[in-house]
Amino acid sequence: MTDSDHSPELRVLIVAGNPLAQIGLGTMLNRVGGVAVIGQVSPGADLSAEIESRSPEVIIWDLESSAALEQIGAVTGSAPILALVPDTNSAAEAWSAGARGVLPRSAAAEMITAATAAVSQGLAVFDPTLASALFPARVDTLAEELTGREREVLGLVAEGLPNKVIAARLGISENTVKYHVNAIMSKLGVQSRTEAVVKAVRMGFLLL
Numbered sequence: 570m571t572d573s574d575h576s577p578e579l580r581v582l583i584v585a586g587n588p589l590a591q592i593g594l595g596t597m598l599n600r601v602g603g604v605a606v607i608g609q610v611s612p613g614a615d616l617s618a619e620i621e622s623r624s625p626e627v628i629i630w631d632l633e634s635s636a637a638l639e640q641i642g643a644v645t646g647s648a649p650i651l652a653l654v655p656d657t658n659s660a661a662e663a664w665s666a667g668a669r670g671v672l673p674r675s676a677a678a679e680m681i682t683a684a685t686a687a688v689s690q691g692l693a694v695f696d697p698t699l700a701s702a703l704f705p706a707r708v709d710t711l712a713e714e715l716t717g718r719e720r721e722v723l724g725l726v727a728e729g730l731p732n733k734v735i736a737a738r739l740g741i742s743e744n745t746v747k748y749h750v751n752a753i754m755s756k757l758g759v760q761s762r763t764e765a766v767v768k769a770v771r772m773g774f775l776l777l
Contacts, residue, residue: 578602578603578604578605579603579604579605579626579627579685579686579689580604580605580607580623580624580625580626580627581598581604581605581606581607581625581626581627581628581629581685582606582607582608582609582610582619582620582623582625582627582628582629582648583595583606583608583609583610583628583629583631584610584611584612584616584628584629584630584631585609585611585612585630585631585633586611586612586613586631586633587631587633588611590631590633591609591610591611591631592609594609594629594631594653595609597678597681598629598678598681598682600678601678601679601682602682603682603685603686604627604682604685607623607625608623608625612630612640616640616643616644617643617644617647620644620647620648621647625648626648626649626689627648627649627650627651627685627688627689628644628647628648628649628650628651629650629651629653629681629685630650630651630652630653630663630668631653631674632652632653632654632655632659632663632674633655633674641663641666641667641668642666642667649669649670649688649689649691650667650668650669650670650688651668651669651670651671651672651681651684651685651688651694652664652668652670652671652672653672653673653674653676653681654671654672654673654674654699655673655674657699660695660699664695669688669692669693669694670684670685670687670688670693670694670695671694671695671696671699672684672694672695672696672699673696673698673699676696680696693770693771714756715753715756718739718749719749719752719753719756721739722735722739722746722749722750722753723753723765723766723769725738725739726750726753726762726765726766727766727769727770732746732747732750750762750765753765757769
């Protein structure tokens with residue numbers, strides 16, 4: 570197998586106030602693969618200089634407290650930030666500060682790696698358990714409006730499946746699928762299946 574058979578690893582800079590957290594997170598991610606940890610620094614370091622010298626593609630920030638939120642806002646234009654947060658309040662604050670992705674500090678290495686790849690491509694990523702903190706007014710209302718079957722259909726639409734396949738998967742008619750899709754788009758206030766998926770992700774009740 571040649572080098573060309575491997576996907577290039579994403580260059581990741583870890584920011585964590587606790588040295589043990591730096592080492593533990595770096596070791597965990599290296600075991601999973603998919604990322605190359607190019608540095609582990611403290612929030613108290615000269616982050617702008619570290620980012621300029623190392624050129625990370627993504628910054629993974631272990632946010633133990635809200636003390637570093639101003640620093641997140643100061644460096645968000647340098648590289649997308651994936652914040653690992655201890656609670657829902659910190660999640661909302663990190664999101665507002667400019668983090669592109671927000672996951673719990675307890676997230677598995679595989680989830681962190683997948684989220685790192687997503688934010689590197691310009692996508693916004695967050696754990697569903699944090700959605701109500703990030704979008705409190707909109708998520709609860711809309712999640713109640715969609716029926717269980719509509720959410721099932723929406724999940725399959727998000728997989729890119731056509732109505733015929735969705736119908737076979739759920740054991741319903743194709744006309745019934747069309748009805749559900751139309752109802753979903755109406756409730757979300759969108760004009761296409763793609764817009765429905767994008768809006769559902771943004772509002773927190775669909776995770777790709």
